[in-house]
Amino acid sequence: MSTTRPHPAGDGGPEPERAATTAAVPLAGITDEGPRAAGEPRGGESGQVRPLRQVRRLRLVGASGAVARARDFTRRALTDWGWLPPATADQRAAAEDVLLVVSELVTNACLHASGPEELRVGSGPKLLRLEVVDLGTGSPAPRTPHRAGRPGGHGMFIVQRLCLDWGVVRNPEGTGKTVWAELAAPH
Secondary structure (H helix, E strand, C coil), rough: CCCCCCCCCCCCCCCCCCCCCCCCCCCCEEEECCCCCCCCCCCCCCCCCCCEEEEEEEECCCCCCHHHHHHHHHHHHHHHHCCCCCCCCCHHHHHHHHHHHHHHHHHHHHHHCEEEEEEEEEEECEEEEEEEECCCCCCCCCCCCCCCCCCCCCHHHHHHHHCEEEEEEECCCCCEEEEEEEEECCC
């Protein structure tokens, strides 16, 4: 797990933003970009491309109940993509992990970055990628040492434990960042 790499080894990070908003936006800010590959070949260590079949976006600027909205949005995407309802205990655990990570990332943006701007959920054949965009300047990191018995400060520790990898990509054009996390698809 990494907080220093802007993206996983072999991956060039998130696809560059196509547009800040979408003209026709169904369901209160939700868009589904449909089937596509996630960008051009990336030049990381292995040059591996991580294709995403679908990417969905939820605008959260000024939204009340951002965490609940993000969870509901992600739950609908998981249902559409066949993760829910789960057929096995492993599939149930994988879906619950995704919803927990969404909650932690959006909560972190609410508490430490003046709120989330957007949630992106991308589905690939072997992984799910979550991205939360905010205007904050700080960098999330698990608290060290982690004190399991104390309240608060567990969010990024949970993300680190549940995800294959995660990191932060700074907005090169000004303030803000994208905090991303990748989880394995259920078998």
